[in-house]
Amino acid sequence: MARVCQITGKKAESGNNVSHANNRTKRKFYPNLQKKRFYIPEEDKWITLKVSTTAIRTINKNGITAVLKKARKQGNILV
Numbered sequence: 001m002a003r004v005c006q007i008t009g010k011k012a013e014s015g016n017n018v019s020h021a022n023n024r025t026k027r028k029f030y031p032n033l034q035k036k037r038f039y040i041p042e043e044d045k046w047i048t049l050k051v052s053t054t055a056i057r058t059i060n061k062n063g064i065t066a067v068l069k070k071a072r073k074q075g076n077i078l079v
Contacts, residue, residue: 005031007068008058040068
């Protein structure tokens, strides 16, 4: 499970490619994941997370410590 956001738990969804002739073939929609380093001042260390861009926006809004606390509570993160 490499393509999973460590904060939100977003992962690939399945769907169809639909041609002009309305032929349908299976495809996947992958989340927009980025590898990003975050500094945690309470622990005085850097951590690297694979997060979606919506998770980066959430971290910018609420702060890394609050988001990590919530993600650990939900069981999404192992750090």
